[in-house]
Amino acid sequence: MAGSSISNNKNDNKGENSEEYNKEKEEMKEISLASLNPMHQSSLWPQLDLTRAAIKGNWEERNPTILLPNQSDDISHLAVDIGGSLIKLVYFSRHEEHSPDDKRKISIKKRFGISNGSRRSYPILGGRLHFVNFETGKLDECLDFISSKQLHLGGLDSPSWHSGTRPHDNPIIIKATGGGAYKFADVFKERLGVSLDKEDEMACLVAGANFLLKAIRHEAFTHMEGEKEFVQIDHNDLFPYLLVNIGSGVSMIKVEGDGKFQRVSGTNVGGGTYWGLGRLLTKCKSFVELLELSQQGDNSNVDMLVGDIYGGMDYSKIGLSASTIASSFGRTIAETKELLDYRPEDISLSLLRMISYNIGQISYLNALRYGLKRIFFGGFFICGHAYTMDTISFAVHFWSKGQAQAMFLRHEGFLGALGAFMSYEKHGLDVLRAHQLVERFPMGFPYVGGKIHGPPLGDLREKISWMEKFVQKGTEITAPVPMAPPGTTGMGGFERPSSRGIALRSDASAALNIGVLYVVPTLEEFPLLADPKTYEPNTIDLSDHSELEYWFMVLSEHLPDLVDKAVAGEGGTDDAKRRGDAFARAFSAHLARLMEEPAAYGKLGLANLLELREECLREFQFVDAYITIKKRENEASLAVLPDLLIELDGMNEEERLLALIEGVLAANIFDWGSRACVDLYHKGTIIEIYRMSRKKMQRPWRVDDFDMFKKRMLGCGDKKLAPYRRALLFVDNSGADVVLGMLPLARELLKRGTEVVLVANSLPALNDVTANELPEIVAEAAKHCDVLRKAAEAGGLLVDAMVSIDDGLVGNSTSIPLMVVENGCGSPCIDFRQVSSELAAAAKDADLIILEGMGRALHTNFNAFFKCDVLKLAMVKNQRLAEKLFNGNIYDCVCRFEPGGELR
Template structure:
């Protein structure tokens, strides 16, 4: 292997993406100092650039990914120069990792920098460990024999040991046993560079991506000798199929020289992809997410290991060395800390090449460190998504629905954000951006990882934020909060005179009625726009089918006691939902001596209440309600951010602050369609729990055996299972 790497580090920089260069972005974790950095991994075929940028509006930053053909290294140097000098005025001090004198001199002369070497293999492993741990859908398998060839792999509980086979110009095979220990157990000079060179001689393709494209249209059995050509079919005694390659280019050798021109360059390309790489799994820009390559590797690994080993591929496959070089300037403990504290943002995506499967986006850092919710019964088997989108019909339903609703969102942007700069053009860009994503997902449903209602809704929020619309429902939320607050004092007074049994009936009815006020639901949005929904109408609309209503057990538990020690309520919408539904329920628990945590989104999403907004509401309620005022003052009532900016709830990732606050909780309440139906419908907890929401989508209702506007009020106690 002959990779060479450049590291650049120094002052903070602003966030841009250089989309014209094929940039792929990943946000990097909090760093203790204000740091910007560039790493370049120069291989025999490709030069990969990773540079760090920080936005003044974000507590984290962003890693940007760019690639260049090594034969065009001047373009790479010019790009780094532009980053250093044109954008940052030469204020970034530089350290490098370069091994080839020709490249050292080139960078020195152009950039005026000082260089230092780092270990190539260590960089590869460090990069892989970071990416596998931090990115949910980083690793996948590929097998064309399956109905869905591409399947994503969860991060293993124990990452080590593993085998890393890096296919660059040559091949290195590494056995990795920990973050610090590894050994090179094998390798070969025959790799991507060999293939590229041979295909350059044998075909007219001018770039490696052209060669990959040629292979898609070819058939290697026209040039390779297969097992079936020798034995007339399969060779079952040793488990070989008749389609397995017995001799690459064997048919070319047996063909008279004057007839060899009949072999198509497309067939030659496909044969070469299958030759020499069948024992590998796998990283390096050689693979490029190319289906034929991955399927060949998967088949070979499965065959020779007798199904015991999987061929694993990475979406950021070509950037391991550059990523690792970048991480050499981050303290080792910090490389593995805050695992799971990132979400991949696909609003701006890049593909490795036109032939590749999948795409990558930015990895947005949450405002706070995240961890698994401590009260999940089994975090390893927990799956947040209720409906699995495996069928094309279901995928198209949700894509079509969100496509249809785009116009309403744009109208809302124009109505409530008309005073912002370039609102109309940015709203138009948002609409085009999200619609383009939906179109891609129609034909490539796994392009951004596993498809779910949650992922589609998150993608919409990401596109809004990318175009500068961080909270398009801000005005709606303020208006509805104000309206609901006008009736809260009267409601609380009426509840105070009821006995506990009557009070609980009203409280549960009110939570369900409040949950109808959901601008994330198409049908409800129309009612809200027309002013056709008030609290009494909402109460009358909600159905209470027995199969989704175990509230009797909850009421018996609350009435019989003892009182719960501490409850956490994952709240949902602004307006009537939080004000007339959740706050009175929280007051009831407080009056019984239960401490209450109201867990709200850290950042805006549709009309969901945020933690900051909810704290301001509680301050107002404290003025006229003694129970709320006393509880707020002595911290028996708290508002804590979940760390989320999503209309759904993934309990794999909640803020560390919330997780710590919930360690002694003995009642978990999950409220709202996005949190208790789209996600967490099947979630189980170590303690008593209540899921309470209203079905406001006909497809999800039908899937779960409900009708539109049916209520979910499911109480579960571990002791009664």
């Protein structure tokens, strides 16, 4: 029950109780950012070190990469928002993941004329934006933090960047907003030697909100009766809106565009009122404590309800139920009672409701006054607290009679600081778009909910011991807010929160659900999506709790096997075992967190869970858990490929096409992500299983559009259609899947004059084949196949891999080339909103897409439409999914052909 869960709460006040966490000062929420345009630097922007800067690659390229050899990788830039209650820091650290261009990449870049980085007219460098906050009353802590991380020296073009000293004639300037930018300017100058460049607070709030609403996909959400729902904001239909920032006090700003706004109202009853009055009345030591108290409160002991006045009856004539609050704190007029006679829990809840309800009501009145339908609420007062949001939402909904809607922002507390940060320059941040931002949730997130200022755990050993320390706490993650629906009366008031007794996650009251947003400048929207606006990658929506429970179970059960493979893949060393253990804990904690609050990481689909698992493995430096298995299966499959090709070549074209599709479906059984299949592998060799799988291919398949596809490929009678120009083949698993399934299909397309682009993962995921691995596999296959060889050579694919091939054949070919491009993903699924620039370029001339495998064709994209023809091929290796999608059974096959564009 709530009481015990809260009082036993070991996550509480970590900073105060534990020495270790006393030094935790770095917020674990980060956003990666595009970096700077050296062309447009203002003198205020901390300069990059451009000494010995050189253009890498071709000078004639439109967007060459500029190397900055003297630029520290840890360069930081800082902006501050110093409010009445809290200081918010936003700082940028450059953080680029370098993956050297291999020959495959170079040839693809040449082929498609892709320049480095992005299409824009400046090089975007990777980086992260960190969010940190301190109490304003503890300014010293904040200054120590800035100083220890040298944030105030951020990237200045001076030798002092390294030495930490700086010449007096070159003042350091930091962007600052909030009242404290004035009040504490001298302290910053004295302690850190920096000048604060003051930016208007309202302008910063608006700039921060506009950026977030445009660039971050799941930034805004509604929160009604415990239900959180993300809102897709149409960039072209964002304005006008009312921005209500609930900080110490409250500002209400009518926003009509970028930089176009007016502060129309406000109220002095805000977050400071709750925290200040609450502290006085309850003797709470911290804001979090005060909020937690409210979770166990019953405000009817403090508030005067309509029923108190009307002898237990509703005042239905004017729509007020007996439980409606008639007068906040009205019961405390009783002369017989003193403050100590009231429970602090009840006082806290009463205060929270009074203030939230009041702000909701005033906000709506202002929205009404200015004809604004949408209201976004920000400010640290909300701090992800479900009951606060529900109360505000209720007020807006009730007073507007359902006409207006309250929306909340995930980065609620950092609008001003973000706006101040953006005011350094107008060219870096504000052009970023959602497809370039990837949000990741680091391993500590389930434990600390993004709240605790964790140490920068760059070192793997630190990560592991951090996990080990938290292992006890893993079992204590209890339900966050909400609470059960607050039970509104529908008559203008609230019932008491029916949530009393439901456990509150220790830190949920102040947990900001913000992960790490990496900027990957090279990511693009897939150009062949029929309608990017309505595209939803996930087929399974995990907001259905029974689905979530099922997949939670599947992934949990699969965990020991995955850890075994990952550890074995690295020789089973003690180090690998320890990492394996820590990974299992971290991933289990993510799962537990999401079970309790499915929307904690944004909108949750199955693809997100599967990707999270891969990311978590990478965090513990398991680069490729299935590497040994993949190699073994590739070799076994390559050994039988020649026989398969001979068999195929002996067939007529109709038989062959069917055999090829059957082959793809049968070979898709080699999937180490499926429990059922893994069990199967104990029962026979790869080749035996493949044969068994082929034998069982009975048509009609569960989804069987083969005849339609055949008609398009082979024509009908004398009527032949032109071959496809270019086919994108999204390959799935290593071994038989790619070697005996997809490569023979690729070969057939090549023979028919179609350019083939093999699209594979950028990073390993389960036993999926990667773009790095494919050229070698193709080279091996090509030893047995002229078609593949010639095509690959002509495509420049087989540069290194083909050294053993007879030189006489090289360059003689006029065949259509075969290419390998990376998809930009490291997951068994694919989200077409964010793919590599290589793939986006290759897609431009494509007229056929073949999506293979459960992850890419069923879990994601089963319902997706494309501008060109698409063939979705997969074997369903999970009973529940087969039942859910088409009332089918495990091992059913899907061959779905959907003509694109005008044909549909």
